[in-house]
Amino acid sequence: VEEVIDSVMEKYNYNYIRTPIFEASELFHRGIGDSTDIVTKETYDFKDRGGRFITLRPEGTAGVVRSYIENKMYGTHNLPVKVYYNGTMYRYERPQSGRFREFTQFGVEVFNSNDPLIDAEVISLGFNLISSLGLDDVVVKLNTLGDKESRKKYSEALVDYFKPHIHELCEDCQNRINTNPLRILDCKVDKDSDILKNAPKISDYLSDESILRFNKLKTYLDNLDIDYEVD
DSSP, X not given: OHHHHHHHHHHTTOEEOOOOSEEEHHHHHHHXXXXXXXXXXXXXXXXXXXXXXXXXXXXXXXXXXXXXXXXXXXXXXXXXXXXXXXXXXXXXXXOXXXXXXXXXXXXXXXXXXXOHXXXXXXXXXXXXXXXXXXXXXXXXXXXXXXXXXXXXXXXXXXXXXXXXXGGGSOHHHHHHHHHOGGGGGGOSSSTTOHHHHTSOOGGGGOOHHHHHHHHHHHHHHHHTTOOEEEX
């Protein structure tokens, strides 16, 4: 699998980056956001002999962004900066089938471009990677969160919708409504509830600019012959 990843990444001109397995806790707690599930209940946090708080990396993005800033990669002549990582991550999850506290994760990051072509490229490399591993009939599930203004309007609509029903949902969702209402839609406990199924759709709250960008992305995927369905 790793050989296939390296081969596909070379074709797409992504460079390998390796970040430390543990970093200062505030990198993840501030970088990812205290209201995410990763931070509220899933990180391995320790105090070292010097009294410093350290965390085993729960995901790849925060460490890559730190490295990008500290090493001033934004000053390179070769923009956008395109990197990939492939390594062990750690989550303090409740033990359950198919979940491991140490697992291997692959991902990519692109900096210095806001072009929807980059969105298409990242989807394309994921699609081709999975296909290269021998899986057939691969279909991409596609959606958009839109721009900042769209997300704000949508979050407000979700809060208004969920508030009358909130005590019918799990304890995590009752906390999420005040911190990160979009996470309610990703709930593993209530995923089959009619309350979630009938929630407002993001597509009704997208700005004109966000709709235009999403339509461009779909056109690029059509041109690349990538099967997708808007979910």
